[in-house]
Amino acid sequence: MRTGQNPAKSVNEVARPQRITVAVLNYIPFISGYYADMLNVLQTCLGSIWANTDLPYDLMVFDNGSCAEVKDYLNTQVKEERIQYLILSEKNLGKGGAWNIILDAAPGEVIAYTDNDCYFYPGWLSKSMTLLETFPNVGMVTSRPFWGRKEHNTATFTWAENNPEARVYNGKFLDWETYSSFTMSLGVDEETVRTWFESNEDYRVDYKGLTAQIGASHYQFLGYKKVLQQFLPFEMDRPMGQVRQLDIRVNEAGYLRLMTAEPLMQNMSNQVSPEFQKIQKAAPKNNKHSRLWNFPLIRRPLMKLYDLIFRLYYGGSFQ
């Protein structure tokens, strides 16, 4: 039965989410074999978000059925205010199933999605947001340039070629280091990467003083939630493999797919190489004011008073 009055009914406001939700999808079923260094990768990914994100955001992590050790780590980050929303799935829903939840449930107007093995460089969010907000009808912005399939970007080409304010052009704009560091991180051997580098060209578009590389990746992107929601639901029949549907659906719906002209993120894959600085500590949002109220000599008597007043009005035992 209900005893007393729920004090929550007397509170006149609720927490408001930030405009941008940074969403990380994580899956580390055990800490060995392929996943031996993945907790380290996750920590480095989150550390780079905490350290290098230059706009206000809420961090949401969707854990797709990881082992207890990883879940404990994530829960600690919630307690320490570094993760605002943590979703723990007991089962692996596949990437499509996780996207069905993330892209629908994320509270922000803009969702910046990433896999758990991405390292972000300073300024990645503001520079990506500038593209999202300046170009019209944008579906996805990825924070790094690389070569992509032309057939997934036909809407972007059509828009650019028909818009007098836009200038589309092609050439070799990525240097070997920028190109190879990302492509080889995906496990492709150097000889193959060199062949690709020599045979492919980059396509870019200038618009209102900004330059974007044409293309985007389902691996890391940001977009407006109302746009991304249009492409739900994704099939859930495999843990991985259905992700290219997003690239195809965004293009088919006529939205632009863009990448920043400079590399603002890097793929770590399943190992952290020494170039990535591991940043695990970020300042929680607590201020001195709330720390003072939580000092035990202040908190305990006030909580006792709270309990006494509840019992005074609504009855109850007294310890």
Added chain:
Amino acid sequence: MRMGQNPAKAGIKAWQPHRLGIGIISYVPNQSGYFEESLQIIKIEIASLRRHTSEAFDLYLFDNGSSTEVQSELIKLNQSGAIDFLTLSHHNIGKFGAMNWLIASMTNEWIGYTDSDFYFRENWLQESLKLVEAFPDAGLVTAQPNIFDQLEGKSKALTAVDPEKVNVYEQLLETDVIEDYCRGIGATEEMGQKYLAQKSTLLENKSSGVKAVFGATTAQYLAPQEKIQQVFPMPHEFLIAREEDNELNRRIDAKGWLELSTLRPLVVHMGNHLDELIAAEAKEAGLFAGNVIERASTETHKNNPAWRMLVVFNRVSFLRKLFKRLYVNLFELYSIEKK
């Protein structure tokens, strides 16, 4: 860089959602005062759902900013498989902020929602589904007779009922049903008498004979996903507000969908205190093995000086108002800004 092949890419089948998903929103910012028993109540609710739901389902729990101790207990329930999907929010985003999140993320054909303080009895699901089958226009179904008129007598859906197929009439509900309800909400004697004398609107399917009480509560309901997702997202300004609950009822009704409830209480409101009757019911079902916490008496501390001083101060009108404000302020200080 990538070393080796990710085994997850080997074509292993991903988990598929069940036909039924049930969402719970929890909020236990501390474990004293109003919330002293709330964690235990959540555990009993989940146990009753797992025991008394007649088919496999996915349980989603959105924790709306509970204390770290409570969130740790919920993680244990997630790891044991009692909760399939657990969302831990650092902030309390309000009941409807959380419900927006839950409804958006549930991919099941049937969506069940419950506040975190209901006890589920046997057959709650079968009887709820029976109403949907008998009344295909049903948008919300509660497994406990609805007593309040959330639509304030202005139902569009009720006026659109086909009299050739459905009988609509008024009737007193059974006394034990009203008493069960009143006990759950901690109703005063006066309120109990009012509800006992109040007639409810009933609907009867003429061909099947299935009967339902008109009205449903947003505290516990079952709904088809294709319908409920059409009325979400909902506005969410407050932590909890009657007006926001009523808005959901109004949106369902505006679509022309009926809000219905069962004639017998197949769920019951436990509230924030497990009373003797529900405890006995839970014990009999093997869902609770503890003892009921006695909260009715203040006899044990009547000689405590601090208590006596509070009682004296409480006689002064100004101080009484001050204490009530302090109760809410301390709650805000240590709960809303607990971290």
